[in-house]
Amino acid sequence: MPSRLDQYIPQLEALAAAQGLVYHPVDFEVVPASFMMEVAVYGLPVRMPHWSFGVRWVYQMIQHRMGHSRIFEVVFPGNPNHAYLVDTNSIEENTLVVAHVLGHADFSRNNMAFVHSQEQVGYHIVEQAAAHAHRIQEAIDQQGEQRVERVLDAALALEPHIDTDLPLNRGRYQQPSRRIAREFGEADFGGRYARLPGAEALPVMSRLEPLHIPPRPERDLLWFIAQYAPEMEDWERDIFLAVRKESWYFQPVFNCQIMNEGWASYWHSRLLREADFLPSQFYVDCMKTHSDVVSPHAGDKQVALRINPYHLGYALGAPDRGARIHRGAGNHAAGGRFRVYPQLSDGRDCR
Amino acid sequence: MMSFTDGEARNGLGRWYDLFSRGTRDWLRHNAKVRQAVRDHLPELVAGSDVLSNPRDRTVKVPVRFLEHHRFRLRDQEDEQGAGQGGNVKPGDVLRPAQPTSGSDPGGGEAEGPINFVLEFQIDDILDWLWEELELPNLQPRAGTAIEEDVYVREGWDKRGARSRLDRRRTLKEAVKRRSVQPDSRIPIGNDDLRFRQLARRPKPTASAVVFFVLDVSSSMDEHCRKLAKTFFFWALQGIRRQYTSVETVFVAHTVDAWEFAEEEFFQVRGEGGTKSSTGFARAHEILIERFDPARYNCYLFYATDGHNFSEDRGAATTELQRLLPLMNFAGYAEVSQQSHRHMDTEIATIWQRLAAEDLPVQLHAE
Incomplete structure (x- = not known):
């Protein structure tokens, strides 16, 4: 890590703490661009092998080689947060990125969706995803690539279909009453007796209905399949649950992207503005990068083909309003800051 | 395949992330899947019009369906109407035929649309893949029918030869060498320095x-x-x-x-x-x-x-x-x-x- 950046990081962190940002510690690491590209595509430093990542990776690589896309940073929220900086970026860019990452760290510590997800998934998704990848590799060794790939194709196709309103570790559906369970349980005598030929002659049996699976519409398809699919082997269920867990981790990342980037962009501009230890030319260079990042247009194109979350989030959280509300809130809690996003009151961009 | 620009990684034992390139690995896996698709289409491909005479610069178009991973997604709230979860559904009911009806039905269920990439391949490339997989023994020409014709190939240098075959570079090198051991020699290039390219006659199978x-x-x-x-x-x-x-x-x-x-x-x-x-x-x-x-x-x-x-x-x-x-x-x-x-x-x-x-x-x- 370049020595100047080494100096600036503690100074910026002190500044952030003085401004009232609250976050889990952040580990910064400077990595090569090629590694960064992989991380950006896979979403996690170590993740299960799947050909669809390869497609995205090549696409990203082409974009990168053609100069259409630049990756500045990747942060993995957790405790500690892991942040990666690219070694080909200039010191000014990386200083901006450090301030940006501190904004992200504050957001992920205080945002409801992130807090909820991290409470459920834990603070070590990076390590867990590596363990998943290891287990899937073992499955490939034992079952063969074709079979594992079929399961992964299916599980990843259902990736967004989880239910974060229910706990991560859910039990199976409860029988509505113990009596029915006792009388109609699969293996019980009562159940077998009820299915005997001529059982319909017993009026008391016909009144009771067996439990419908699922008893109500189920949003968490990955869980449902892993729990109730009739003909699956254990390693297949394990893959579904691994995909589900990573999807839990990703859900706030995707759902809060605009706010998260807006918040981080607001804070990087603010922290750098107040960082009097930076030389003034250095500050100007940082701000040039900032204006590129929050530009509504990509590169030199004059049309915005898609939303730039940095721009939208930054504009929504507009520096003036953000600052005023921040000061008004004094000791800022997550709820106070998000009043600038009245339409997003539950702390998500969308559902 | 990947180039690391990190100087530190090259001097030391390398960083942990140098040890693998998942992107490459998964990309290769994807390519293997594309190959498989091509191979599945091979009968149609070969049965197509004249592929025999000169396939060198011919290409074939092969539809590949799984370049993009299928993903299920929910319909948008607005057009969520009558999705068929009413009371009179039985197990096995088809809520919507899987066949996408192009254009007429802009429902959320097919918003992604079927992705039909058509890849164009050089026939020779495909054949190379397949040939590797077939692992056929090489065709052995019948013994004794190896037809040979003579060709001249360049082979070595000699001090004598036709003027047109003089190798100037070699000759000069020889002269330099000689003068370095005979510093008082006044001959810039002597007859002994001359080198001529030689030709040899070689039988070559046709x-x-x-x-x-x-x-x-x-x-x-x-x-x-x-x-x-x-x-x-x-x-x-x-x-x-x-x-x-x-x-x-x-x-x-x-x-x-x-x-x-x-x-x-x-x-x-x-x-x-x-x-x-x-x-x-x-x-x-x-x-x-x-x-x-x-x-x-x-x-x-x-x-x-x-x-x-x-x-x-x-x-x-x-x-x-x-x-x-x-x-x-x-x-x-x-x-x-x-x-x-x-x-x-x-x-x-x-x-x-x-x-x-x-x-x-x-x-x-x-x-």
Whole structure:
């Protein structure tokens, strides 16, 4: 890590703490661009092998080689947060990125969706995803690539279909009453007796209905399949649950992207503005990068083909309003800051 | 495949992230899947129009469906209406046919649409993949028929030679060397310094081949048989093409008479009436003598038929083949038929079997 950046990081962190940002510690690491590209595509430093990542990776690589896309940073929220900086970026860019990452760290510590997800998934998704990848590799060794790939194709196709309103570790559906369970349980005598030929002659049996699976519409398809699919082997269920867990981790990342980037962009501009230890030319260079990042247009194109979350989030959280509300809130809690996003009151961009 | 720009990584033992490149690995896996798709489409590909004559710069288009990973997503709230979760659904009900109705139904369920990438491949690339997978033994030319012609190749240098073959660079080097050991020499370039390129005469196996494809187009050969024959010819030709730099093809079709065709017409030809295979062999022999010097060409013959032949033609066919086959490096007989009897007991198969027993370079195969 370049020595100047080494100096600036503690100074910026002190500044952030003085401004009232609250976050889990952040580990910064400077990595090569090629590694960064992989991380950006896979979403996690170590993740299960799947050909669809390869497609995205090549696409990203082409974009990168053609100069259409630049990756500045990747942060993995957790405790500690892991942040990666690219070694080909200039010191000014990386200083901006450090301030940006501190904004992200504050957001992920205080945002409801992130807090909820991290409470459920834990603070070590990076390590867990590596363990998943290891287990899937073992499955490939034992079952063969074709079979594992079929399961992964299916599980990843259902990736967004989880239910974060229910706990991560859910039990199976409860029988509505113990009596029915006792009388109609699969293996019980009562159940077998009820299915005997001529059982319909017993009026008391016909009144009771067996439990419908699922008893109500189920949003968490990955869980449902892993729990109730009739003909699956254990390693297949394990893959579904691994995909589900990573999807839990990703859900706030995707759902809060605009706010998260807006918040981080607001804070990087603010922290750098107040960082009097930076030389003034250095500050100007940082701000040039900032204006590129929050530009509504990509590169030199004059049309915005898609939303730039940095721009939208930054504009929504507009520096003036953000600052005023921040000061008004004094000791800022997550709820106070998000009043600038009245339409997003539950702390998500969308559902 | 990947280049790391991190200087630290190169000096030391390397960082942990140098140890793998998942992107490359998964990309290669994707490519393997594309190959598989191409291979699944191969029958259509080979059965397409004239792929035999000159596939060097030809490309084929192969639809690939799984370049994009399918993902299920929820419909938008607005058009969520009557999704069929009402009371009168039974297990097994089809909520919506899977076939996407193009254009007319902009429902959320097909918002992604079926992704049909059409990839264009060089035929040769595909063949290279397949050839690796088939792992066929290399075609061995018949012993003793290795045709050789002399070529001159450059070989070494000598102090004497024709002026035109003077190697100036070498000569100067020699002069420099000599003057460095004789510092008081006043001759810039002496006669001993001269170096001439030498030529040597080397026998070289000829690299050209001619392939005769003889096809029975009598009325008993139906579309299925033709397709099989075409596939057989295709692979036979590919094998030969790998061994020789230039391969010429001759297409001969026969019923009771035989004609030569261009490739594009060859598989469209439909004859009437019976079969006299002797005419096909006679025509091939004629063309061979006329246009291709058997001493300079490696000759191959492939014959595809359903096996039926007029019995009175037996003698003539045997004679023609006995005349033709000794000129060939290899001759292949493929029997294609609708029924899957693979007994090789047909009229023509018997003739070929007899010839194979006579130690002619012949192989038989039934499809």
